[in-house]
Amino acid sequence: MSYQNFFDANREGWNKRTEVHKTSAFYNVEGWKKGDEALTAVELREVGDVSGKSLLHLQCHFGQDTLSWARKGATVTGADLSDSAVQYARELAAEMNLPAEFVCCNVYDLRDHLQGQFDIVFTSYGTIGWLPDLKPWAEVVAHFLKPGGFFYIADFHPVLWMMDDDMTHLKYPYHNKEVIVTEQQGTYADRESALEYKEYGWNHSLGEIINSLINVGLRIEFLNEYDFSPYNCFAKTVKGEDGNYRIQGLEGILPMMYSIKAVK
Template sequence: MKNYAAINRDWWNKATPIHASSKLYDLEKFKKGKTSLQATEIQEVGNVRGKTLLHLLCHFGMDTLSWARRGADATGVDISDRSIRLARKLSREIGIPAKFICSDIHDLPKVLDKKFDIIFASYGVLLWLSNIKKFAKIVNHFLSEKGMFYIVELHPFTNILSCDLKIDYKYFQKGPHIDDSNGTYTDWSADIKGFTYNWNYTLEDIINSLINEGLKIEYIHEFPYTMYDQFPGLMEKNKKGQYVLKDKKIQIPLLFSLKATK
């Protein structure tokens, strides 16, 4: 059995410093107080003041700390030790307390014993899960009785598209897939060696895995915009800073959000 987690961690450790110095993450503005959260999740998650919040696959913690700035008692989890070290450093530097745990998400119940009011995950999370059913079990395990799970994520429909917007992949082909493409989403020309293992999940997989855990789906929303240049050369930023397709004749879902409760 391949050690998917170790291979992916290695890649994310290499990507962390590249992302941290990128325009997309814009750490300098963040340090001066700018939130890294998008309007979509700010609006849909609502008031977090005084609530415990678990941020899954938090990278180097900008969103975790942005929720903490809004008053949440926030905990971030990520498999990359380099990301977690940077998250802790950022927390000290900006003077916003948050807890950061370095763990494979699939092993989290072994290292964390707490229930949360809000479980949050965003933008580029599901493709790193080797087992969506186990993920849903973990969400249910950490969710408090009146808590909510909220995810805003790249729409699975876009899994079938190549970066030049051609039909490239099979929607129902689960993986693991090897991704050995060049660069990273903050800089497609970045010199980053190695490859990753990814998995695709359909909307059905995502929704049913939560339903099978007994969770209630409150809503699923689909959006025609995203937060990064997913199809380079074919996208532009709208007035709200969201990336949309230049060709207005093409109407496809780029993001979805979902809220589930116990």
């Protein structure tokens, strides 16, 4: 199968997921419309003040986080592979009267669909796992950054992606060996939903991620690792007193997310 077939299948999966996500308790769109925060404490603290800044959100899904940055004063652009997600993002922006541009395309093709450079390129929670090769991804990141601007990623930790879906044992390689094909039932935002689709993903080690950014000339300002997920989107989670989620029996043992800030 060519990468294009993988991307087409993934787009179909994300279109299906989007329909469920719109009304899921997980995304809490109605609460968000009334002012609930969608961004987590991690990126709010680490990205800092965005007012007056231009921000490009890669793999923005249906734009809830993109529009959350707009609420904080950024001039935002979101890009995503899923046409259903982008359509809903545009609807949400119009309904909430928030200025935003949304582009529908593969992140690898973004240079063919979007002009300009940005103060911040942002991406978070469920991103590069759908990308086979980080070299051209990092080139896109660097291309869209203004000199002096920064890239920020917060995502689930590559060690977490080694675990099987039930979080009982190590199943997948840490390094990017080959495509990982999974038969999905439901979605992380609603495990009981009747969705079924095949998904194609790739694991990326921290070394691969960091080196891809260094190799396009970015300077790493920090790499932080956390033993929690701010989202309850995995099996066997327990909620800690800090409001974050960990895997039962692996609390304090398993790294669950990381964040990187890199400056151009």
